[in-house]
Amino acid sequence: MADKRTMTLNLTDQEMSLLEELSARKDVSKTALLRQALRLYQMVEARLSRGEKLFFEDEEKKKAELMVV
């Protein structure tokens, strides 16, 4: 297991509520969820930087491109 460093995170009430809701739904700790979010961000960034695009597809197979800033 890699060494870990500690940081303090300041969140608004809404952000904290969202974090609690998502961590409950995913059945992981809030820390684990934030680590996943960070990795997901890196993965998306890496693929976009290679010129790939990120799409969501609905049930009717309609695609919507997601713009990431």
Next chain:
Amino acid sequence: MKTRVHIIDNTTGQAVEAEIFDEVTVEHFIETQQEWRPIVLKAARQLAARGSHQLIPQHFHWDWTTKAPELKVLANAFYGIRYDNQLQGLMKIETVGQFCSCRLPEQVDKALVYVDYIEVAPWNLKVLMNALGEKPRYNVIGSRLIEAAVLKSKEEDCKGRIGLHSLPMTESFYIKTCRMTPVGRDPAKQNLLWLEYTPEQAENFLTGAR
């Protein structure tokens, strides 16, 4: 991470100490192309010549070197098993991504670790070695890699939950040996069978593996 694990030497039937590690590099990918792929292709040709096309492993064309850019992505983790100065197995897992959500009704939407690719050295595969008139050298490599995926899942707070798409030829391994739950065919992934562990099943597998 480097840990000692036991694999079975088929020539003696005895357990031998191998090393499982997660510091996988592009050199390991090159090793699979140089050491594994020629044997896989030679065996596949033998099987094709005998008309046993159904026995040719569906992964015969895999090229790990194409995954080199993925080594830098933190969402991925790679594991290798080394024994006798040779790579005996290799696995890629994802800790976040498209397939990292459970589908089993009792744990639907919960986070899991996804086993994206898992490959055992060709000299450990019975079907390939039989095609070449030889016997497989080492056993339980695949189980040791699944064990590593479960341990990673626990480390990531996924409580042992893992999921994967199985190629048709390996379905029985995951169902009968690993005792994973087959959930259903996935039209989004070549209609491959999706299998999952619950935390309890994962713990049972770890207990059995030890």
